Amino acid sequence: MSFLFGNRSSKTFKPKKNIPEGSHQYELLKHAEATLGSGNLRMAVMLPEGEDLNEWVAVNTVDFFNQINMLYGTITDFCTEESCPVMSAGPKYEYHWADGTNIKKPIKCSAPKYIDYLMTWVQDQLDDETLFPSKIGVPFKRNFMSVAKTILKRLFRVYAHIYHQHFDSVMQLQEEAHLNTSFKHFIFFVQEFNLIDRKELVPLQELIDKLTTKDR
Numbered sequence: 737m738s739f740l741f742g743n744r745s746s747k748t749f750k751p752k753k754n755i756p757e758g759s760h761q762y763e764l765l766k767h768a769e770a771t772l773g774s775g776n777l778r779m780a781v782m783l784p785e786g787e788d789l790n791e792w793v794a795v796n797t798v799d800f801f802n803q804i805n806m807l808y809g810t811i812t813d814f815c816t817e818e819s820c821p822v823m824s825a826g827p828k829y830e831y832h833w834a835d836g837t838n839i840k841k842p843i844k845c846s847a848p849k850y851i852d853y854l855m856t857w858v859q860d861q862l863d864d865e866t867l868f869p870s871k872i873g874v875p876f877k878r879n880f881m882s883v884a885k886t887i888l889k890r891l892f893r894v895y896a897h898i899y900h901q902h903f904d905s906v907m908q909l910q911e912e913a914h915l916n917t918s919f920k921h922f923i924f925f926v927q928e929f930n931l932i933d934r935k936e937l938v939p940l941q942e943l944i945d946k947l948t949t950k951d952r
Contacts, residue, residue, distance in 0.1 A: 753798050753862050760872050764795045781925040789929070790876040793884050794868050796925055801858055801887075803918045804894050807911070808851060811898060814905040820847035825896035825939035847897055854890050861887055888922075888931050895919050896939045920947045 755761045767784055783792050808815075822844060823831040832842035833853045845853070862868050867883055869876065877883075898906065898915065906912050923944055926932045937944060 753801060753859065755795065755798060756870050759870055761791060761795050761870060764792060765799065768796065768799065777921050777924045778928075780921070781928045783929075790880050793881065793929065793931070794876070797884050797887055798862055798868070800891055800918075800922055800925075801855075801862060803922075804891050805855060807898065807915055807918060808855075808894055810909055810911055811902045811905050812848070814902050815848050815851070815897075817846045817848060820897075820901060823847040823850035823893070823897060824901065825893065826900040829896070829900075829939045831893050847901070851894055851897070854894065858887050858890065885931050888926055889933075889936050892922070892926075892932060892936060892940075895922065899940060899943060916947065919943075923948060 755765050764784070764787065768780060781796075783789055823833070823846065825831070830844075831850060832844050833850050834840060834842040835853070835857050839853075861883060865871075865874075867877060867880060895915075899919075903912070906915050919940075923937075927948075
């Protein structure tokens with residue numbers, strides 16, 4: 737990974753969220769990594785036999801947060817208040833930020849500001865032991881799946897922004913293969929468990945069709 741951190745980018749780049757070693761979730765993550773290594777992404781996203789769906793979604797959500805965090809970290813020098821005064825995914829799609837608690841009414845803000853809000857909010861959810869329990873035997877809350885869906889829907893927006901506004905920079909850094917693989921894995925995962933509404937995926941629908949038709 738070639739990281740280009742300017743002075744401001746360290747703010748958006750969040751610390752990696754680690755899954756505790758020795759935990760069942762750590763074993764699941766290792767299983768996911770091993771299956772990914774086989775190159776078959778459709779197989780890699782399937783729920784392993786006998787495993788709990790909530791736990792599988794939790795482990796993968798943490799993993800996607802870390803991946804997107806890292807990918808966005810490579811292009812923060814190009815995503816500035818000046819270059820991206822609004823958070824968009826092409827000319828037709830603009831995102832306004834609201835988290836429902838601190839900011840109830842959606843606000844228009846620059847892409848770096850929006851992504852900082854978004855990643856901080858996701859990190860807070862992942863750090864909440866009542867939502868993402870790391871200990872075996874601690875049950876998931878009833879609303880876990882709806883929280884996970886909101887997290888994944890918002891993480892998708894970071895991919896959408898990178899693809900629409902910064903793909904040239906990604907290519908300059910020779911990161912496109914990494915970005916494409918990460919996004920393809922993400923899409924297969926959300927499709928497998930129906931975690932993001934189709935209308936939310938529209939900004940990258942053409943790319944999704946292109947990346948997924950080869951593997952049908």
